[in-house]
Amino acid sequence: MEFRKGEIDGVQVRELPRYLDARGWLCELFRKDELPESDFPQMAYCSLTYPGVTRGPHAHRDQTDLFYFAGPGNFHVKLWDNRQEAGTFGNFMEIYAGQDRPMFVLVPPGVVHGYRVIGTEPGLVFNAPNRLYAGQGRKEPVDEIRYEEKPGSPFRF
Numbered sequence: 001m002e003f004r005k006g007e008i009d010g011v012q013v014r015e016l017p018r019y020l021d022a023r024g025w026l027c028e029l030f031r032k033d034e035l036p037e038s039d040f041p042q043m044a045y046c047s048l049t050y051p052g053v054t055r056g057p058h059a060h061r062d063q064t065d066l067f068y069f070a071g072p073g074n075f076h077v078k079l080w081d082n083r084q085e086a087g088t089f090g091n092f093m094e095i096y097a098g099q100d101r102p103m104f105v106l107v108p109p110g111v112v113h114g115y116r117v118i119g120t121e122p123g124l125v126f127n128a129p130n131r132l133y134a135g136q137g138r139k140e141p142v143d144e145i146r147y148e149e150k151p152g153s154p155f156r157f
Contacts, residue, residue: 007091015103016104043133056155057155058113059110059144067104072124073099074119078155078157082155096118
């Protein structure tokens with residue numbers, strides 16, 4: 001399949017303003033007045049990724065990811081609309097985010113996504129998905145469709 005650049009239905013991207021003072025900076029990550037209740041976080045985690053390393057691409061059947069790229073580190077984020085029922089099926093987005101450009105990226109279910117750390121600094125990502133990893137008590141199957149190792153996958157960095 002050939003993907004084309006374009007917006008993807010349901011994906012939200014917005015800059016995260018930093019409020020600077022003599023102590024450092026503050027960046028709001030989540031406000032319940034900015035999201036529908038169905039997307040409210042059910043858990044949160046952060047991950048550190050080394051320069052040049054890619055996480056993903058993968059998708060979720062039911063989970064919405066709420067990524068916060070605020071630094072340290074910078075990222076090249078890619079998203080592919082692989083939902084045949086979506087009006088933007090076949091669209092592809094690229095986002096540069098992180099320390100130099102703090103961004104919030106909401107990824108709805110079915111949208112394939114991944115990111116790579118660019119530059120020389122490790123990158124820190126905060127994610128607050130609307131589903132629990134492996135369900136209540138970590139007793140359910142993990143909601144992931146992985147594409148990293150699939151030969152001929154159109155989802156490449």
